[in-house]
Amino acid sequence: MDSKGILSFLKTQQNQITYLYENIVRIETPSSAKTALEELAAHLDTYLNAMGLNVVKHCYENAGPSIVASTKATALPPILLCSHLDTVHPVGAFGKDAFIRDKDNPDKVYGPGVYDTKGGVVIAIFVLKALLHFGYTKRQIKLVLVSDEEVAHNLSQGASAKLIEDEASGACCCFNCDSGRLNDRIVLQRNGGGIFKLKVHGKAAHAGNAPWEGANAILAASKMIAAIAELNDYNDAYFGAGVIKGGTKSNIVPDYCEVTNDIRFKTNAAYNDALAKIRTIADSNPDSRIHAEVEATGLFRAMEKVPKTDALLDHFADACQELGYNRPTGVFAGGCSDAAFVTYMGVPTLCGTGIVGDNGHTLEEYAFESSIIEQAAKVILTILTLPDDF
């Protein structure tokens, strides 16, 4: 199938694209709205089943479901498409009707997830639909949709991130249909992020009668905070205390102090290295009555380049050019995305093949609906022209 055939097929799907896009934006799905996410997942489950895909739904106690929809497996390594169903916005944040068209430019739409990243969900589905229509059977295509991306997979206790890693294992490449950048930019690398808690235990004592019998956990924690801050070079990994709590009354030597810290990192190695150094500081207390633990939670890995990342971008850029679009530029992004879990498995990934727009995570979030067909066409042609030995 050539570039003209791809675009003309997608144009025949315009009404269905618009219908699906409006529908899934109107089902408002903040990460914590489990019932709404179940409703959306049920809707997509039916839709993907009707396309003839094998659909498996994964359910969790506190998070909305994850969906894996696949075509038939073949001898060649599969291709992964990813996106997420949850948004950051509380229900009703955009008003009564969540799908809003710009009065002057009907192609520009506003609403919760129009950009981040329900437009991307539609793109991934229509990539699959087109490949099925063209009779593509060379490689298995797997679509993975999760429901707690925006809360660092905490609601499923990391299970949805683990699902992405499991599905990515052995894949030849991945297109993460998350928010597409303006000006033809494709994300190749991203910061990772996480939280680590410093939990310091001391010994309580009466502050007036026998303070020397106590071991002050707040004082010990503050020395550790200062030592940890000394490590911070703002380059490969940077971190800092954000919340502190400890003590009960001013006349009691406090036996507990807890410090919540944010950590950001360019590489997963830098994260491991920083955490090891932080643990060493927590372990080295001159007072043997002080005991400290470092608890790492909410980890979003860093999206890293793998050996074939640049080659994948080249194939994608050739497809863009063939379709009459600009060749994209590969960029680094500060924020986290699920692409990180795929690259962690060594799979080359392009992130930001979702709908084009801007202002994600704000009430000014917008997207250009026409970019659904453009972005889908780029991914379809890349897949159709990917060499067997990639």
Ligand SMILES: [Zn+2]
């Ligand atoms: Zn987001």
